[in-house]
Amino acid sequence: MNKISKEIKVIAFDADDTLWINETYFRDAEHEFAKLLAKYETENKIDRELFRVEIKNLKNYGYGIKGFVLSMIECALEISNHQVHQKTIEEILNIGKDMLNKPIELLDGIEEVLRSLQGKYKLIVATKGDLLDQERKLENSNLLQYFHHVEVMSDKKESDYLKLLNHLDIKPSELLMIGNSLKSDVLPLVQIGASAIHVPFHTTWVHEEVTVDLSSKVKYCTISNIKEVLALF
Amino acid sequence: MNKISKEIKVIAFDADDTLWINETYFRDAEHEFAKLLAKYETENKIDRELFRVEIKNLKNYGYGIKGFVLSMIECALEISNHQVHQKTIEEILNIGKDMLNKPIELLDGIEEVLRSLQGKYKLIVATKGDLLDQERKLENSNLLQYFHHVEVMSDKKESDYLKLLNHLDIKPSELLMIGNSLKSDVLPLVQIGASAIHVPFHTTWVHEEVTVDLSSKVKYCTISNIKEVLALF
Numbered sequence: 361m362n363k364i365s366k367e368i369k370v371i372a373f374d375a376d377d378t379l380w381i382n383e384t385y386f387r388d389a390e391h392e393f394a395k396l397l398a399k400y401e402t403e404n405k406i407d408r409e410l411f412r413v414e415i416k417n418l419k420n421y422g423y424g425i426k427g428f429v430l431s432m433i434e435c436a437l438e439i440s441n442h443q444v445h446q447k448t449i450e451e452i453l454n455i456g457k458d459m460l461n462k463p464i465e466l467l468d469g470i471e472e473v474l475r476s477l478q479g480k481y482k483l484i485v486a487t488k489g490d491l492l493d494q495e496r497k498l499e500n501s502n503l504l505q506y507f508h509h510v511e512v513m514s515d516k517k518e519s520d521y522l523k524l525l526n527h528l529d530i531k532p533s534e535l536l537m538i539g540n541s542l543k544s545d546v547l548p549l550v551q552i553g554a555s556a557i558h559v560p561f562h563t564t565w566v567h568e569e570v571t572v573d574l575s576s577k578v579k580y581c582t583i584s585n586i587k588e589v590l591a592l593f
Numbered sequence: 594m595n596k597i598s599k600e601i602k603v604i605a606f607d608a609d610d611t612l613w614i615n616e617t618y619f620r621d622a623e624h625e626f627a628k629l630l631a632k633y634e635t636e637n638k639i640d641r642e643l644f645r646v647e648i649k650n651l652k653n654y655g656y657g658i659k660g661f662v663l664s665m666i667e668c669a670l671e672i673s674n675h676q677v678h679q680k681t682i683e684e685i686l687n688i689g690k691d692m693l694n695k696p697i698e699l700l701d702g703i704e705e706v707l708r709s710l711q712g713k714y715k716l717i718v719a720t721k722g723d724l725l726d727q728e729r730k731l732e733n734s735n736l737l738q739y740f741h742h743v744e745v746m747s748d749k750k751e752s753d754y755l756k757l758l759n760h761l762d763i764k765p766s767e768l769l770m771i772g773n774s775l776k777s778d779v780l781p782l783v784q785i786g787a788s789a790i791h792v793p794f795h796t797t798w799v800h801e802e803v804t805v806d807l808s809s810k811v812k813y814c815t816i817s818n819i820k821e822v823l824a825l826f
Contacts, residue, residue, distance in 0.1 A: 422724070434686055491724060509760040
């Protein structure tokens with residue numbers, strides 16, 4: 361993809377780590393969590409156990425901070441063999457509340473890009489986070505004015521994007537997705553015949569990491585800063 | 594409202610306690626929770642404390658099972674003065690997982706109504722629950738085929754319905770909402786000039802209870818079984 365197709369009608373932006381910083385807060389929370397449980401295990405082991413519990417719970421809890429907090433509590437009970445102090449459980453709840461109230465830090469260039477695209481395309485946010493949390497961030501970010509609406513998706517697989525197309529009443533060739541996750545924001549789009557631009561963020565959750573088979577020649581473009589999007593139009 | 598307006602294009606259905614049983618499961622969970630903490634307080638006092646914690650956390654957690662579980666844990670720590678056994682915390686987590694995996698029990702007549710309206714109107718689900726949870730229920734309910742898509746709303750106030758209208762690109766007079774909550778599914782709709790049908794469920798969460806000022810003469814209709822909807826078309 362050298363230039364954006366003339367067919368594009370809707371541009372969907374991923375939210376976390378595309379519009380604003382997010383993953384960094386999860387890394388910080390994991391670090392705090394490991395400190396709370398330091399007398400039971402090494403940080404490395406705690407990290408791995410938490411990840412295992414999160415993945416196990418993904419089908420129940422989905423993505424987002426609340427499920428993350430529930431998994432931290434479950435993990436703390438397991439790692440401590442039910443010895444973890446009740447005040448520590450309270451501190452874990454507070455890690456979650458702090459995360460939910462973090463200020464919004466926009467990624468460089470986002471507002472310039474949105475301002476430039478607004479009016480020419482229908483701009484939407486397509487995220488698999490928690491709706492309340494994403495709406496709160498959008499309001500605090502002052503970016504709400506640029507978007508037609510927020511699409512919260514329960515997952516970001518091909519079938520979820522097909523549902524999104526149906527919902528938007530557009531063809532695959534009319535959708536462009538911009539996001540930081542190759543696995544969630546780029547590859548499924550390319551597979552269904554839509555367009556995608558990859559803007560990597562410096563930190564990626566292990567679950568979002570993916571190995572791309574270069575021989576498959578899927579077509580998308582990777583840029584290092586969101587502002588480079590504008591040169592593609 | 595005696596007959597449905599000819600202008601209606603979209604019919605939005607509330608999900609929990611309109612399509613399927615839900616509130617009953619919360620009442621059951623509250624009862625189980627009170628049993629777990631029976632040595633600290635009476636069930637009545639525990640119920641009230643849990644409600645207080647839930648309302649306090651609503652702006653952080655929003656609606657849904659995950660926030661409910663986090664509030665139960667917080668409440669258990671408070672009521673027990675941090676003495677609650679760690680295994681009890683685990684049992685609270687399990688109450689939540691059980692809730693998330695409850696089978697779907699459709700309310701009487703729902704499928705007949707959806708089958709009759711399908712094709713004549715765009716049918717959507719408009720819910721303020723958790724997206725993953727609502728999608729799971731919709732898939733397990735076999736009702737997915739009737740709906741164009743699911744709208745998850747962070748709240749159901751007038752401003753949220755105005756956003757929904759904007760998103761659907763329709764006028765207020767083109768929307769009909771059907772639901773069990775006067776406060777969330779009926780009154781805000783009537784206020785913005787849309788239509789609403791109230792189908793009460795036998796149990797309503799205290800937070801959803803509302804006193805209607807009869808002198809205000811807001812117009813909506815109340816039916817006792819969803820099947821009565823069909824007579825209005």
